[in-house]
Amino acid sequence: MSTTPMSTTPKGLRLHIGFFGRRNVGKSSLLNAITRQQVSIVSEIAGTTTDPVEKPMELLPLGPVLFIDTAGIDEESVAVGSLGALRVEKTRKALERTEIAVLVAGPGVGSGAGSGQWGEFEESLLRDFSARQTPTLVVFNKSDVAPPDPALVAHLREAKLLVVEASALTGQGLPELREALLELAPPEFIDSPAIVGDLVGPGELAVLVVPIDKEAPKGRLILPQVQAIRDLLDSDSLCMVVKERELRSALDRLTRPPKLVVTDSQAFLKVAADTPPEVPLTSFSILMARFKGDLTVQVEGALAIEKLRSGDRVLIAEACTHHPIGEDIGRVKIPRWLTQYTGVKLEFVPMQGRDFPDDLADYKLVIHCGACMWNRRQMLSRILSCQRAGVPITNYGLTIAYSLGIFERALEPFPSAQARYRALSGAGRKA
Ligand SMILES: Nc1nc2c(ncn2[C@@H]2O[C@H](COP(=O)(O)OP(=O)(O)OP(=O)(O)O)[C@@H](O)[C@H]2O)c(=O)[nH]1
Ligand SMILES: [Mg+2]
Structure with a gap:
C-alpha cells in the first residue's frame, strides 16, 4: 500500500514525472504498474x-x-506524416513541463516496435533532457524478456545517469524505480515545510511540553522543539512552552483550550492524563515522522509490534552519534516499554549514525529516531530500503505511543494516518 489517489494538492505543486520513449516499449504498462491502477491503455x-x-x-x-504518460515517438511515428508530427509535438510539450524524465527503453533484442533497440532516437532524447537540465532516469523495461546490454548500461552510468532494469509484467525493479525517482526529486520538493503550524493555524494556540530531565541538553532546547516553535511563529500561531509538571495549571488558566498539545514522547502518559480528551495531543517525534519521513508508512510499521514474538530482533536506529546518557531512550526506555507491552523477550540491536545494515532480513521491525538532524531524502531512502526488504519501519514516538496504549489519540491531529491505522487494526479495536 504505497500509492493512494489524492486530489487536494494543486497541480502546480506536484512533481511532474514524464515517461518518454519509443512506441510499445511499455511506458503505459510501467506507469500502471507503479501506480497500481489502469491509468493508461496498454496494447501490443x-x-x-x-x-x-x-x-x-x-x-x-x-x-x-x-x-505524464506520453505518446511513444520514434523514427517511424515521425514518418507517419502529419498525425505523427502532431504526436511528436504534444510529447515535446510534455517534456517542457517535466521535472523528472523517465526514458523507457526495451531490452534491445528482436526486431519491430517494442523490442527497443537503443539508438540515435534515445540519444537525442537524452541530449534534450540534458539541455533542459531535467534529471533523467533510464528504465530498461521488459527485463523478463532479456536484460539490457551491460556495455550500454555501463556507458549510461558513466555519463552519471541513473539506470534501472525493470519489468512492468513481473514487477521486478519497481522499488528501484521508486528509489531513483526519490533520488532525482529536487530538494525543494522533498523538504516539505509542514512541521506543526498547519495543524494549529493563525491566532490559535499550541502548548509544547518539554521535560527538563538529565537527558535534556544543558542550557538549550533540542532541534525539533526549536523548529516547532519557529514553525508556529511563521504560521502566526501562539505558542506556550511548559514542563510536564506545569501543564495542568497552565491549561487551567487558559480562557479557551489550545488547538494542540505536543509533548516529548517520554512524558506521554502524564501529558495524556493532564490534557482534556477533546484537545488533540501528539508528540514531537510523531511530528518528525511526518516532517522527515512518511507518517502513514511509519504508522503501518508500528502495527508490526503486534506480531513480535519471543527472540525476534528489533533494530533501533538512531541518526545521531551522541553518547548514551542515563536512561537513554533508544537503549533503555523503548526496549523496556516494548517488552512490557508485548510480554515477550526481544533482541534489541542499537545502531547509530550512518550504520545501517545492508541486509535487513534479520529484523522483524526497525524503530528509527525522528532524524531531526537529517534531511528528508536521507530518511525517506531508509524507509525505502526497509520497504524493499519487506521490513516494517516505525519511529520512536510512534512506538512509545503504541506501547503505552495511546496510539490512536496521538494520531488524532493526522486524520489520514489515523484512518489508515483504524482500517488496518479493525476500526479502533486497540487503544
Ligand atoms: N514481456 C513484457 N511485456 C511488456 C512489458 N511491459 C509492457 N509489455 C507489453 O508491451 C506492449 C506495449 O506496452 P505499452 O505499455 O502499451 O507500451 P507503450 O510504450 O505505452 O506504447 P505506446 O503507447 O504505443 O507508445 C504490450 O503488449 C504490453 O503488454 C514487460 O515488462 N514485459
Ligand atoms: Mg502507451
Whole structure:
C-alpha cells in the first residue's frame, strides 16, 4: 500500500514525472504498474497512447506527483506524416513541463516496435533532457524478456545517469524505480515545510511540553522543539512552552483550550492524563515522522509490534552519534516499554549514525529516531530500503505511543494516518 489517489494538492505543486520513449516499449504498462491502477491503455499495437495522459498521485514516500504518460515517438511515428508530427509535438510539450524524465527503453533484442533497440532516437532524447537540465532516469523495461546490454548500461552510468532494469509484467525493479525517482526529486520538493503550524493555524494556540530531565541538553532546547516553535511563529500561531509538571495549571488558566498539545514522547502518559480528551495531543517525534519521513508508512510499521514474538530482533536506529546518557531512550526506555507491552523477550540491536545494515532480513521491525538532524531524502531512502526488504519501519514516538496504549489519540491531529491505522487494526479495536 504505497500509492493512494489524492486530489487536494494543486497541480502546480506536484512533481511532474514524464515517461518518454519509443512506441510499445511499455511506458503505459510501467506507469500502471507503479501506480497500481489502469491509468493508461496498454496494447501490443505500437502507437496506443496518442495524447499525453496525466495522473495525479500521492506517490509515497515522495509526495504529490503528476505522472505524464506520453505518446511513444520514434523514427517511424515521425514518418507517419502529419498525425505523427502532431504526436511528436504534444510529447515535446510534455517534456517542457517535466521535472523528472523517465526514458523507457526495451531490452534491445528482436526486431519491430517494442523490442527497443537503443539508438540515435534515445540519444537525442537524452541530449534534450540534458539541455533542459531535467534529471533523467533510464528504465530498461521488459527485463523478463532479456536484460539490457551491460556495455550500454555501463556507458549510461558513466555519463552519471541513473539506470534501472525493470519489468512492468513481473514487477521486478519497481522499488528501484521508486528509489531513483526519490533520488532525482529536487530538494525543494522533498523538504516539505509542514512541521506543526498547519495543524494549529493563525491566532490559535499550541502548548509544547518539554521535560527538563538529565537527558535534556544543558542550557538549550533540542532541534525539533526549536523548529516547532519557529514553525508556529511563521504560521502566526501562539505558542506556550511548559514542563510536564506545569501543564495542568497552565491549561487551567487558559480562557479557551489550545488547538494542540505536543509533548516529548517520554512524558506521554502524564501529558495524556493532564490534557482534556477533546484537545488533540501528539508528540514531537510523531511530528518528525511526518516532517522527515512518511507518517502513514511509519504508522503501518508500528502495527508490526503486534506480531513480535519471543527472540525476534528489533533494530533501533538512531541518526545521531551522541553518547548514551542515563536512561537513554533508544537503549533503555523503548526496549523496556516494548517488552512490557508485548510480554515477550526481544533482541534489541542499537545502531547509530550512518550504520545501517545492508541486509535487513534479520529484523522483524526497525524503530528509527525522528532524524531531526537529517534531511528528508536521507530518511525517506531508509524507509525505502526497509520497504524493499519487506521490513516494517516505525519511529520512536510512534512506538512509545503504541506501547503505552495511546496510539490512536496521538494520531488524532493526522486524520489520514489515523484512518489508515483504524482500517488496518479493525476500526479502533486497540487503544
Ligand atoms: N514481456 C513484457 N511485456 C511488456 C512489458 N511491459 C509492457 N509489455 C507489453 O508491451 C506492449 C506495449 O506496452 P505499452 O505499455 O502499451 O507500451 P507503450 O510504450 O505505452 O506504447 P505506446 O503507447 O504505443 O507508445 C504490450 O503488449 C504490453 O503488454 C514487460 O515488462 N514485459
Ligand atoms: Mg502507451
